[in-house]
Amino acid sequence: MVTDAAFAQRRRARIIVVGAGFAGFEAARRLSRLARDSAEIVLINPTNYFLYLPLLPEVAAGSLDPRRIAVSLAHALPQVRLVLGSVEHVDLQSRSLRYVDAENRSGELGYDRLILAAGSVNKLLPVPGVDEYAHGFRGIPEAVYLRDHITRQVALADTTEDQAERDQRLTFVVVGAGYTGTEVAAQGPLITDTLLADRPRLADQKARWLLLDTAERVLPTLDQRLSESSDRVLRRRGVEVLMGISVKEATAEGVNLTNGEFVPTRSLIWCVGVRPDPLVAGLGLPLQKGRLVVDEYLTVPGHPEVFACGDVAAVPDLTRPGEVTAMTAQHATRQGKRAADNVAASFGRNQRKAYKHHDLGFVVDLGGTQAAANPLQIPLSGLPAKAVTRGYHLLSMPGNRLRTATEWALNTVLTRESAELGLIRGNAVPLDSDSPEIPRH
Numbered sequence: 001m002v003t004d005a006a007f008a009q010r011r012r013a014r015i016i017v018v019g020a021g022f023a024g025f026e027a028a029r030r031l032s033r034l035a036r037d038s039a040e041i042v043l044i045n046p047t048n049y050f051l052y053l054p055l056l057p058e059v060a061a062g063s064l065d066p067r068r069i070a071v072s073l074a075h076a077l078p079q080v081r082l083v084l085g086s087v088e089h090v091d092l093q094s095r096s097l098r099y100v101d102a103e104n105r106s107g108e109l110g111y112d113r114l115i116l117a118a119g120s121v122n123k124l125l126p127v128p129g130v131d132e133y134a135h136g137f138r139g140i141p142e143a144v145y146l147r148d149h150i151t152r153q154v155a156l157a158d159t160t161e162d163q164a165e166r167d168q169r170l171t172f173v174v175v176g177a178g179y180t181g182t183e184v185a186a187q188g189p190l191i192t193d194t195l196l197a198d199r200p201r202l203a204d205q206k207a208r209w210l211l212l213d214t215a216e217r218v219l220p221t222l223d224q225r226l227s228e229s230s231d232r233v234l235r236r237r238g239v240e241v242l243m244g245i246s247v248k249e250a251t252a253e254g255v256n257l258t259n260g261e262f263v264p265t266r267s268l269i270w271c272v273g274v275r276p277d278p279l280v281a282g283l284g285l286p287l288q289k290g291r292l293v294v295d296e297y298l299t300v301p302g303h304p305e306v307f308a309c310g311d312v313a314a315v316p317d318l319t320r321p322g323e324v325t326a327m328t329a330q331h332a333t334r335q336g337k338r339a340a341d342n343v344a345a346s347f348g349r350n351q352r353k354a355y356k357h358h359d360l361g362f363v364v365d366l367g368g369t370q371a372a373a374n375p376l377q378i379p380l381s382g383l384p385a386k387a388v389t390r391g392y393h394l395l396s397m398p399g400n401r402l403r404t405a406t407e408w409a410l411n412t413v414l415t416r417e418s419a420e421l422g423l424i425r426g427n428a429v430p431l432d433s434d435s436p437e438i439p440r441h
Helices: 005-009 020-036 053-060 142-161 162-168 179-197 225-238 278-283 330-344 384-395 401-411
Strands: 013-018 037-044 049-051 070-071 081-091 096-101 105-111 113-116 120-122 173-177 208-213 238-243 247-250 253-257 261-264 266-272 275-278 291-293 304-308 363-365 371-373
Touching: 013 020, 013 105, 013 120, 013 247, 020 037, 020 330, 049 208, 049 401, 053 142, 053 179, 053 238, 053 363, 053 384, 070 304, 081 105, 081 278, 142 179, 142 266, 162 261, 162 330, 173 179, 173 261, 179 208, 179 225, 275 278, 278 291, 304 330, 363 384, 371 384
Parallel strands: 013 037, 013 113, 037 081, 113 304, 173 208, 173 266, 208 238
Antiparallel strands: 049 070, 081 096, 096 105, 120 275, 247 253, 253 261, 363 371
């Protein structure tokens, strides 16, 4: 156990931020400007990078190098002390927490202020076989694995004369028609078309992509027009969009669907959604649908020294009385900044302010020249949406902008790379909601 005996003798206050996803990263970055002279700022995260999650499907598609969406925390936050680890327990009475570091050693740290921004983890449903045969899509390992897995399935299909096996290996099932699932399914045919073009023996073979969801339409939280335009793009690319349908059972040979159909496949990609990090459930504090209850100042009632933001926090939505903010990167980013401002205010720097934010719109990259966006609630599709989407991501990324833009430019004139790297195997990325590799978003 790495103890914290010197904490009582320190001269400066200590602010601990748990999680370096959108909320935690922005909170730590803001605090490094507001309070670095008066407080020690500690950031605890299982990886040494901030993951720009919205571009993860492009890593799986081979459009971006994984390093482009992984921003070094040490480089971006030089004034912040980074602790590589995952928090296991928070003792609210003693104002301390226990964590496990990257080498599985236990450590303990005391705090004067605490910002909980641990993010979310995979949402698992009680569907037989899913935890054994499906793979999630929440981090770089999963994206790299998926890219290699698709490449491998095409290669193995090329080596067999059994048509049934070929069909099975070239069938890919994506579950969840939210942002991630829709983007993965949209990128899928572009990947497999490129891979099949290099295999003359598979010249007459088409890959089959399915997108399933229990919702009535794809992207159900978006404007109806954006949902419909995205649906059209998917169907033009040959994706079988099956709404109102999900997986009843997963097996080694395929999946049984709730409509009674059996789909032979070796590829089940789980993008159903997320739930708050289990850390908050162990605090013994009031929760709302698994999220920690906070007030409009992002403070935990009864514990003015504890703040929470992002996916772990049920933040009152002052623009929609009686509701809480959605679990989106847009809210997490702005809540992280406001939490930092209010922590600084608790030390006497300015006045605290309530969190209030109107949605500015959303962007969905559908690969190729296609996208869907509604900046300032103006629905766009096609090339205009693509331009808005790319611009939004470049402005939102805290680093690697030039490299990302350069790779995008090269992709317009170069073909996709089709080599399998073999870096990640399936047993290294199980559908485990508590895996430390899952980014604390």
